[in-house]
Amino acid sequence: MLAWRTWYEGRRDKVNAMNCKRIQEFIITDYIDGQMGDKQKGLIDQHLAHCHACKGYLDSIRNEAVNPFVNATKVVPDDFLWTQIKKTIEQEEQQRVENSFIPDFWERVRALVHVPRPAFALATVATAVIMIGITSQFMFNNQIVKINAQDQVMYLSSLIDEPAGTNNGNDLGTPIEKVFL
Secondary structure, three states: OHHHHHHHHHHHHHHHHHHHHHHHHHHHHHHOOOOOOHHHHHHHHHHHHHOHHHHHHHHHHHHHHHHHHHOOOOOOOOHHHHHHHHHHHHHHHHHHHHHHHOOOHHHHHHHHOOOOOHHHHHHHHHHHHHHHHHHHHHHHHOOOOOOOHHHHHHHHHHHHHOOOOOOOOOOOOOHHHHHHO
16 A cells, blocks of 8 residues: 555656646746736646745746846837848748749659658569569570470380380389389
8 A cells, every 4th residue: 555655646746747847838938928828827827826846937937037128128229220120031031932932953853753661662672673683584594495295205105015024134123113223
């Protein structure tokens, strides 16, 4: 029972640590900027009410990243500078759009020879080359044996039809034994 309780508490701590990590990610991104929806903000506020670690994290973020800029004077650049910045951004955007319509040569080549599984394709090509090589070797290098059926029939009939006592004293038995022995 004690081992189970220890495991459960350790598991609960890991889950809470995971939740704290997610909460801290939300704090540093949308929560601190006020860009979070009401439902999510309410969930984070509930977590912050019970978790001292996340509350301390929020306080440290406010002290180090937000508060120094609260009383800072806002410097507004003149209209000429803003016009130049906007013009540069628009030119870069237009250049990017124009370049996106003209694909690069290597991108075209890559699109033509795109193989989703290159190892499988390579194995298939290698197997095909080996099979073609073996087949062509058998077809072009193998001599064709011409069989004269009439000569074979006459030879086999001579073995079967030969009388048993005509072997000049070397009686080996049947005529087929004479051939093999």
